[in-house]
Amino acid sequence: MALLQIAEPGMSTAPHQHRLAVGIDLGTTNSLVATVRHGAPQVLADEQGRVLLPSIVRYLADGAAEIGHGAQHHQASDPRNTVVSVKRFMGRGVKDVAHVENLPYDFVDAPGMLRLRTVAGVKSPVEVSAEILKLLRERAEKSLGGSLVGAVITVPAYFDDAQRQATRDAARLAGLNVLRLLNEPTAAALAYGLDRAAEGVYAVYDLGGGTFDISILRLSQGVFKVLATGGDSALGGDDFDHRLYCWALEQANLSLLAPQDQRLLTVKARAAKEALSSRGATTLQARLSTGQWVNLSISAEAFAAMTQHLVAKTLEATRQALRDADLKAADVNGVVLVGGATRMPHVRKAVADLFGRPPLADIDPDQVVAIGAALQADLLAGNRSRDGADWLLLDVIPLSLGLETMGELVEHVIARNSPIPVTRAQEFTTFRDGQTAMAIHVVQGERELVGDCRSLARFELRGIPPMTAGAARVRVCFQVDADGLLSVTAREQTSGVEASVAVKPSYGLSDEDIARMLQESLAAVDADMRARMLREQQVEARRLLEATEAALAADGDLLAAGERASIVELLAGVRAATRASDADAVKAAVDALARGTEEFAERRMDRSIRAALAGRRVDDVLAK
Amino acid sequence: MTNVPASPDYFELFGLTPRFALDLDALEIAYQRVQSRVHPDRHAAGTAADRRAAMHWAALANEAYRTLRDEGRRAAYLCELAGVPIDASSNTAMPASFLARQLEWREALAESRAQGRPVAELQAEVDEQRSETLRALAAALDCAQDRKHAAALVRQLMFIDRFRAELRAGGESRSAHSTQG
Numbered sequence: 001m002a003l004l005q006i007a008e009p010g011m012s013t014a015p016h017q018h019r020l021a022v023g024i025d026l027g028t029t030n031s032l033v034a035t036v037r038h039g040a041p042q043v044l045a046d047e048q049g050r051v052l053l054p055s056i057v058r059y060l061a062d063g064a065a066e067i068g069h070g071a072q073h074h075q076a077s078d079p080r081n082t083v084v085s086v087k088r089f090m091g092r093g094v095k096d097v098a099h100v101e102n103l104p105y106d107f108v109d110a111p112g113m114l115r116l117r118t119v120a121g122v123k124s125p126v127e128v129s130a131e132i133l134k135l136l137r138e139r140a141e142k143s144l145g146g147s148l149v150g151a152v153i154t155v156p157a158y159f160d161d162a163q164r165q166a167t168r169d170a171a172r173l174a175g176l177n178v179l180r181l182l183n184e185p186t187a188a189a190l191a192y193g194l195d196r197a198a199e200g201v202y203a204v205y206d207l208g209g210g211t212f213d214i215s216i217l218r219l220s221q222g223v224f225k226v227l228a229t230g231g232d233s234a235l236g237g238d239d240f241d242h243r244l245y246c247w248a249l250e251q252a253n254l255s256l257l258a259p260q261d262q263r264l265l266t267v268k269a270r271a272a273k274e275a276l277s278s279r280g281a282t283t284l285q286a287r288l289s290t291g292q293w294v295n296l297s298i299s300a301e302a303f304a305a306m307t308q309h310l311v312a313k314t315l316e317a318t319r320q321a322l323r324d325a326d327l328k329a330a331d332v333n334g335v336v337l338v339g340g341a342t343r344m345p346h347v348r349k350a351v352a353d354l355f356g357r358p359p360l361a362d363i364d365p366d367q368v369v370a371i372g373a374a375l376q377a378d379l380l381a382g383n384r385s386r387d388g389a390d391w392l393l394l395d396v397i398p399l400s401l402g403l404e405t406m407g408e409l410v411e412h413v414i415a416r417n418s419p420i421p422v423t424r425a426q427e428f429t430t431f432r433d434g435q436t437a438m439a440i441h442v443v444q445g446e447r448e449l450v451g452d453c454r455s456l457a458r459f460e461l462r463g464i465p466p467m468t469a470g471a472a473r474v475r476v477c478f479q480v481d482a483d484g485l486l487s488v489t490a491r492e493q494t495s496g497v498e499a500s501v502a503v504k505p506s507y508g509l510s511d512e513d514i515a516r517m518l519q520e521s522l523a524a525v526d527a528d529m530r531a532r533m534l535r536e537q538q539v540e541a542r543r544l545l546e547a548t549e550a551a552l553a554a555d556g557d558l559l560a561a562g563e564r565a566s567i568v569e570l571l572a573g574v575r576a577a578t579r580a581s582d583a584d585a586v587k588a589a590v591d592a593l594a595r596g597t598e599e600f601a602e603r604r605m606d607r608s609i610r611a612a613l614a615g616r617r618v619d620d621v622l623a624k
Numbered sequence: 625m626t627n628v629p630a631s632p633d634y635f636e637l638f639g640l641t642p643r644f645a646l647d648l649d650a651l652e653i654a655y656q657r658v659q660s661r662v663h664p665d666r667h668a669a670g671t672a673a674d675r676r677a678a679m680h681w682a683a684l685a686n687e688a689y690r691t692l693r694d695e696g697r698r699a700a701y702l703c704e705l706a707g708v709p710i711d712a713s714s715n716t717a718m719p720a721s722f723l724a725r726q727l728e729w730r731e732a733l734a735e736s737r738a739q740g741r742p743v744a745e746l747q748a749e750v751d752e753q754r755s756e757t758l759r760a761l762a763a764a765l766d767c768a769q770d771r772k773h774a775a776a777l778v779r780q781l782m783f784i785d786r787f788r789a790e791l792r793a794g795g796e797s798r799s800a801h802s803t804q805g
Contacts, residue, residue, distance in 0.1 A: 179668055223656050382669030392660050418690070421664060423683040481679055482664040547671050594672035601673035605681045606632075608661045613639035613654065 019149045021179065021381035022140045023187070023373025026129060026153055026167065028087040028209030028236060029340060031055045032367060033136040034374035035144060036383070041191070041371045044143045052366060053139075055209075057131045058082040059120035067135045079104035079263040081118045085238055086132075088210045089114055089125035090170075091162030098234055099242060104259030113166065126170045133174035147536070150179035152377040154369050156211040157183035158231030158398045160444050161456050161486045168483065179380040181483040184208070185215035186226060186395055187372030188338040191363055193219045194375065194391065200333030201227075203322075205351050205359065206369075207314060208339040210236040214318045216325040216332070222391040228324035228417045229398050230317040237273075237341035240307050244269040244298075247306055248284055252294045261288045268294075276300045277343045304346035311350045318354060324417055335359040340366050394419055397480055401456075404441035406431075408450045413478050416446065420484055425477040427493075434466040438474055442488050461490045534583045541578045541590050545571060548597060551604060558603045570596045633705060634688035644699055644765040646692060655689045696781045699761050699774060708771040710778050722780055725753070729787055747791055754784050 022035045022044075030052040034043045043051045050069070058071035059081045066074070075082045083105070094100060094109040106117040115122045133153075141147055153171050155164055164181055171178045185204035192198065198219050206213040213231040217224055245266050249255070257265065268286045275282040281299040288294065322329060335351060337359045342348060351359050363371065376393070384390050396419050402412040403426070413426050430438065438461045445453030464472050473493040480486050548571060556564060570593040577589035635642040638654035660666065662681035667674045691697045700710045729750065736743045757777055764774040 180665070223660070225656075376665075380665060380668035392656070392663060393665060394656075394659060394663070419686045421679050421683045422686050423680075424687070479679075479683070482682070543669075544671050547669075547674070551671075551674075591672075597671060597673040598676060601671065601677035602680070604674075605662055605677045609637065609658055609681070612657050612661045 018383055019381040020140075020144050020146050021150050021152070021374075021377040021383070022136075022144075022148060023152045023182075023370050023375070023377045024133065024136055024154070024171075024176075025184070025187075025370040025373060026087065026133065026155075026170075027055055027369075028085050028211060028238065029055060030209075030366065031132050031136060032370040033140050034367070034370040035140065036374050036378035037144075041374045041378075043367050043370055043374075044140055046139055053132065053136060054084075055086065055132055056082060056084045057086065057128050059118040059123065061119045063120045065120070065131050067131050076260055076264040076267060079259045080106060081120070082263075083116060083118075083123075083128050085210050086125050086128040088234065088238070089116075090129065091160070091164075091166040092125075096234075098239075102242070102245075102262055104262050112162075126166050126173060129167070129170035130173035133171055133176060137174055137176055148176070149381050150177040150377065152180045152182050152187075152373040152380065153178055154182050154184045154187050154373045155484075156206075156208070156231065156233055157185050157213040157215050157226075157229040157395075158211065158233045159484075160233070160399055160454055161401075161484070162454065163233060164484050168485065178483075179377055181485070182373055182376055182393075183213070183215065183226075183229070183395055183484075184369045185213045185229070185338065186217070186224065186393055187370075187376065188336055188363075188368045189215070189217050189219070189224055189372070190375055190391065190393065191368045191372035192334075192336050192360065193224060195363065198334065201327065201331055202334045202336060203318070203332045203355065204336045204338060205314070205318065205342065206231075206338035207341040207347060208236050209341065210234065210238050212236060212314050212317065214314070214321045216321050216327065223394065224391060225394040226396045226417075226419075227327070228321045229396055230321035230324065231398070232313060232317060235310065235313060237270075237339070239310055240273055240341065240344065241266055241270045243307050243310070244273055244284070244303065247298075248294060248296055251296050252292075254288075254292075254294075258289050261286075261290075264288070265294070272298060273303065273344070276303050277345060300345070307346070311347055314347075315350060315354055318351075329355050332357075336368075337361040338365050338368055395482075395484070396420060397422070397484055399444050400446055401442070401444050401478055401480070401486060402453070403428075403476060404443060404450045410443055410445075410448055410450055410453055413476070414480065418480075420480050421482050423477065423479045425475050428474045428476060429470050430464065430467065430472040430474075431469050433469050435469065435472070436464045436466055437462045438464065438472075438490070440476060440488070440490055442478075442486070444486075456486065457488065459488075459490075461492065464492045465495045467494070534581060534586070537583050537586045537590075538578045541574050541586050544590055544593060545574055545578075548593065551597075551600065555600075555604045555607060558607065559600060563600070567593075567596060567600065631684060634692055634701065637685065637688050638692070640692075642702065642705065644695075644702060644762050646698065648693065651689070651692055655685065658685045695758055695761070696778060696785060699765060699778045699781070702765050703771045703775045703778060706771045708775050710775050715775075715779065718780065718783075722783075726783060726787070733787075733791065743791055750784060750788055750791065754781070754788070757781050757784060 022033050025032045032043055032051055032053065034041055045051045053068045054072045056068065056071040056075060058066040058074050058078060060066060071082055075084055089097060091113060094107050094114045097114070100107065108115040108117050108122055113124060115124050137148065151171065153167060155167050168178055168181060185206045188204050188206065189202055200219060202217050202219060204215045204217065211231065211233050212235040213229065215229040216227045218227055248265060248269060264286055268284050272282050272284045281297060284294065284296045284298060286294045332355055335355045335357060337348065337351065342361065342365050348359060378384060379390055396417045397414065398416060400412045400416045401414045402410045405411045411426070414422055414424050440459055440461060441450070441455065442457045443450055443453040444456050447453055461474060471494065474490055475493050476488065476490045478486060478488055548567070552567065574589040574593050577585045638651065638658060640646065640650065640654060659682060662678055662685060664675060664678045664682055667678040691701050703710060729746065732746050733743060736746065757780055761774055761777045764770045764777060
């Protein structure tokens with residue numbers, strides 16, 4: 001045994017070694033990365049000491065990208081190649097995007113998700129977001145001195161499946177191992193709840209740059225249970241800017257502006273909005289490319305009045321979430337404000353009036369989500385003790401999931417606000433004699449007509465043996481995992497023929513797409529990266545070896561002798577593969593071990609539950 | 625490998641006595657205790673097999689919690705455990721008096737809506753009928769062990785709950801959607 005083991009930070013699997021994990025808030029306006037260091041969450045700054053990274057990417061003619069503050073400086077001079085608020089395009093087509101006519105981009109409509117034509121080529125919102133995430137990964141690795149085992153990426157709670165898939169794809173493209181997609185309000189609740197050991201019902205009102213979320217949670221003894229969530233994934237501070245922009249156009253009698261002027265006036269409108277958060281009045285001044293001067297003054301009252309309808313929309317969603325949670329505003333013990341847009345005084349006042357109490361905003365509303373994500377990343381990476389004293393987040397899906405049935409109606413299979421993970425199946429049958437195929441259309445949304453919901457995926461189940469109408473039994477199974485991501489399978493039950501297909505929503509990129517994009521982006525730094533990928537795979541394999549050996553030691557009695565022997569053999573296979581330097585061989589051995597230990601894992605989980613409830617019936621314990 | 629543990633029934637999963645009269649606080653505690661063992665977040669650092677098993681058991685715990693927390697679903701589940709299916713779609717036979725009352729309610733609701741009158745009185749009557757049905761269910765399931773009768777009561781409860789949803793929907797022009805039993 002070696003007395004000293006030399007390991008790179010973040011790559012060791014020794015039990016007490018700190019594994020480097022981060023939380024990333026991928027925001028519409030700004031993005032942040034945070035981690036837990038010496039037991040305390042900490043937002044990581046760049047070399048100039050700035051923690052907020054503007055979520056802005058500028059593409060250059062040589063194919064390179066400039067990200068953050070540098071790109072921000074060029075947003076008015078080079079608007080077509082400088083992408084701001086890309087989050088609003090994630091998982092969206094051109095027709096989904098509001099105010100397209102006022103955006104200075106060259107849109108390319110593509111199936112599933114729009115693309116942007118830039119001087120460096122056509123880019124998908126996933127690639128643009130990946131640039132931001134890559135920069136934050138590099139910032140974290142530099143600051144922490146090692147490579148990351150994984151990241152928790154936050155998403156608006158109201159993001160639908162297409163938007164979540166797009167976010168996860170962006171993270172993978174940025175070379176991040178996604179530990180979890182975490183809902184932003186839940187992350188904020190975690191940061192607040194742990195900070196003050198809170199108990200009771202909390203409402204998190206999260207108005208960001210481009211999205212609005214409201215979540216109602218019950219906090220009790222370390223369990224953060226989301227009771228209901230609601231919102232609007234296309235409503236945020238940007239819309240307040242846009243209202244002010246339109247007002248300026250009216251006041252100054254302007255019509256069609258050049259792209260640079262559109263962006264310039266939008267930037268000035270945002271600055272005016274921010275000024276009005278601390279002052280009663282301000283001016284909006286800009287010199288357009290035509291030489292014309294815009295010089296307008298505006299009062300806080302006038303701004304509040306012209307954006308009141310936006311605030312009203314958030315309040316309606318808030319009331320709906322309270323109804324869904326079966327609670328009244330007075331039942332809420334605390335209201336947490338998240339997102340830069342909650343700095344607007346009339347927003348704060350409206351929230352305070354609705355709940356009849358002043359809201360909490362003592363953790364910086366720009367940072368609270370990243371801090372919560374960092375705490376969760378630390379937990380998921382296994383840095384905290386596993387003695388059950390840790391917190392537990394129980395989250396929900398924001399929008400109902402269903403299938404198209406006859407007459408273009410939606411049959412809901414999983415209702416909104418269902419706790420995740422969730423698995424539910426529904427049976428359908430054929431309606432024609434001899435029908436051998438069935439079209440399955442998966443949708444998300446609350447409305448009853450297919451056309452009013454978001455289409456997530458279409459696929460066909462083929463090879464159903466010919467039967468009389470109504471005799472086939474097609475079981476469609478929906479599975480939503482802890483990231484809120486859906487997969488759907490369909491299977492015909494009555495025949496011996498098994499026809500089953502798994503789908504990914506059409507908005508996500510295929511694994512091949514990701515692999516190709518990764519390869520393209522890696523081509524430059526090829527050798528280094530390959531070596532690093534192999535090393536990471538070896539680390540993962542060693543981690544798996546240790547975990548499996550620990551499981552054998554603890555619960556080996558659950559296995560028959562033959563079963564144990566076959567697992568031991570698989571372990572030897574992994575060990576042999578890690579000694580060679582073939583990444584594919586390591587992966588194959590790891591996959592084989594994963595498959596070969598599935599049932600063992602099931603039995604251990606079963607034992608763990610029995611242990612949790614051992615010796616006493618819960619209702620007997622509670623009986624007086 | 626064979627010998628995969630069969631999925632426990634929902635009461636077994638939570639260590640609760642299978643009966644209709646259920647202490648909801650005990651259910652909540654048991655649910656959280658089970659989730660704190662099986663939730664995927666507890667196994668994020670585990671093997672791929674661990675993570676799959678966690679996903680499966682956490683989804684099972686969520687389904688069990690959803691079923692047991694709601695009186696109608698719990699009663700239906702108890703009937704099904706005892707081998708008496710509810711068959712809500714094929715078995716639509718109802719006592720004539722129950723159907724007559726349903727008709728009365730619907731007329732009263734339509735009338736109140738047409739005249740813009742509040743529905744508080746009707747709401748109170750429906751709530752009372754619901755409580756009565758729940759008492760009858762408790763007697764049928766926990767004392768008499770008469771599951772056939774209980775299944776009939778569950779079907780009535782489904783009608784009542786659908787009507788309550790319509791009452792709640794208020795002015796919203798939403799057609800009632802049948803919920804799963």
